[in-house]
Amino acid sequence: MEVAMTMCCNGKGCDGGGAAVTNEDEGQPHDTKISDSEADPRRMFTLKTLINVYKEAILDGDVKTISEVESMISIVENEKNELAQKLSTFSAEINSGKEKYIRLQADFDNFRKRSEKERLTIRSDAKGEVIESLLPMVDSFERAKQQVMPETEKEKMIDTSYQGIYKQFVEILRSLRVAAVPTVGKPFDPSVHEAIGREESQEYREGIVIQEFRRGFIIGDRLIRPAMVKVSTGPGKRKPTVATEKSTTAAGLDDR
Template sequence: MAASAPLSHTFYTLGFSSSTVSKAPTTLIQPFAQCFQCAHHQFPLNKHSESTKFALSKWDSVIINRSRRSLFKTSLSFQDSAPQTSDDEDSLSELEVSKDEVDEEYSFRLKSLMQVYKEAILVGDVKAIYEIEAAISSVEKERDDLAQKVSALSAEINSGKEKYIRLQADFDNFRKRSEKERLTIRTNAQGEIIESLLPMVDNFERAKRQIKLETEMEKKIDASYQGIYKQFVEIMKSLRVAVVPTVGKPFDPALHEAVAREESQEFIDGIIIEEFRRGFLLGDRLLRPAMVKVSAGPGKRIPSSVAQKSAAATTGVDDN
């Protein structure tokens, strides 16, 4: 090898590759024999200095002996201790690994390998250098693979959260819709039953208008059936059944059925003047429209007695 210029306080940096290692003997690392590093002191070497040569031979034996015992074990131990990826790692615990933790772990391993790499360059062990370079490349590749895997799992978690939120919203809508349908079905069934009982109310009302209380026996019979009718009225009220207001109120085609129309001096045009059959409401639902007679006018005013009767009719089924 040709003589080189003085290398006082100068360090060489040598790049290794697989082709270089296969062809090059130990002479490739001769420039690194010009200097070495021990603890916190640097010892520049000069081929003309006897004391420096002595220092090299002294420290060379120490470094080589120590390196041969631990260099390959250290480099291989970091490679063997790398976490292996398999299908079994696709578990819930793996989802908790963050990208920062992966970077921190492999940064520590790379620093350790680089320290061993420097020692291998210092002692001139070409085979160890090649193996450490391969280990570093493997660690970097594995780090990139795990980082991609963490990113993919994070995206999968976010997708799962979005699906969960959508499913939760769909379930809430389904629950509300089911509750509404249940109430509708219940109201419809209740309305059908009550509607089938309305003819009984009509019969009580007709009997009340037609009966003539002349004897004591007739009065007892009237009191008996009126007691039954009042009990029936209380049950109807508990089911939210109310009477459609009629006399003295404006005609509403949604609530009333007009069967007659005549002029009136008491009511203006469009006001109900007489009721023929009661109408009933179940809450806001119309069970049966009221059959009424409507005024054709011209009217002057609504008598107070008629207004009071109409107000009483709006409170619900009559108690009498």
């Protein structure tokens, strides 16, 4: 269907069934006939030209042209709404994508931190197990140091030799951050001490470790083996002077 818009443009002559309208954007006259194909909002009419035609139709009282222009405006408005809806949808999808990316990045960071923590834990556990398996050697060296009393020159040479080996062994343990648990003279701590006896003491108040039976060791902040100790119950009735048993120092492991 083809609809003709007949206008008298500000006193200009009309040519029967058609009229000439000046396109203000292009400065050239053109035939203002609107067909179904031209009614498509994507046609080359500029919005300003469409408004001018609409104004002229109102001034001329051209109901048909007014209706046609309003229909075109309605189509443009509908397309504008559709585009706005699409833009809103795209914006929502972009925001959703950003949120997913942020969540994935946070999940990856958490995974990386967990992996690093697990790696350090596994390494620490492995180190602890190896060191724990070597502690009986420390106990043997300590017993030998307390019990062996070299007398001859040959015995003294042997004692010096194994003591040198023990010193090297201790230095390796210290390089791995292994240290002996403080005992005698320290308050009893159930997290690092294992009490196997309690006894009155004139020298130490109640709750203080007075004797060590087996050394305990820690690596960093981790306990490898608790120390077996005897704990003071405080001073009882004073008795004749008796020497209080104390443990010997493990070649440098007490120095933390």
